[in-house]
Amino acid sequence: MNRYLGIWYKSTPRKVVWVANRNNPLTGLYGNLTISKNGNLVLLNRNGSSIWSSNISRFSKSPVVQLLDSGNLVLRDNVSTSSGSYLWQSLDYPSDTLLPDMKLSWNINTCSERYLTSWKSTDVPSTGNFSYKIDMKGLPYHS
Template sequence: MAFEKLPYYPFFYFIFVMFVLNLSIASDTLSSGRSTKNGEKLVSTDQRFELGFFSPGNSKNRYFGMWYKISPETVVWVANRDKPLTDSHGFLTFSHDGDLVLVDQSKSVVWSSNLSRVVKNPVAQLLDTGNLVLRENFSLNSDDYRWQSFDHPSDTLLPDMKLGWDVKIGFERCLTSWKSKDDPSPGDYTFRLNINELP
């Protein structure tokens, strides 16, 4: 009787391995109708960056940000820098207009990508460069990004990130220090390009 069951073992072993792999491999995308809550992360395809909730230093406040996977204490971008969550019940999701929004326990919007136009089938993706992008589900073209974290840096300049002014639309990208190691809200120092005089 024992030999008759042997052929089934490889099949069940395969199913078990696939189940474990699915639990351990995080996605790099968040699609419409889904959300990311405390304890869940987006991980870039090359496993370099992670995106999720964290508390810096000795702070008990919760922030949504990005860090190097091999060095979680090295945070490179924070969404809600000056509007922390005071508990672990917030989550990142999409509004009915396709905006990427961070909401608290009472469903109040704490942070938003603040889009100027509606995105019908939004997808947020954490790229291998450390850029969080918001795009239509059908388009992978960087020219079609509706929003990207590279346009809203915190205190870290990553490769391929631009600093300075887009004079066509009057938009500035600059770096601003944290207030302290426990508080990522904008501090006293800013690194920017001065366009009031000739370069």
């Protein structure tokens, strides 16, 4: 059985709004979410191997993980609570749902983009065939 680390809004029916390891599920019953020695949020399998990581490059002496009321999962330094001090946040990695304060974007300097991608199926959050993103190749248009 495949397992995923996700966030859902409490509604009827429940709506999963973000999945960390959507393309690399845990197999079996065991998984461990922890903060590694280098300050990354890491999901480990039964063997202690990392199957997902926040991959941050900034180091914090006192990192904490917090799920905000907005549905944003954040890794931050325990010394500061301002949004500017987040080391990593799930809102920067959209899956198939656009949440308040989440941004779709294209960074010209880093050639990185944030966009929505469908699930493979209703039960499998792996990356599907459809995406919603900014088209940087089109010409500006106004009516």
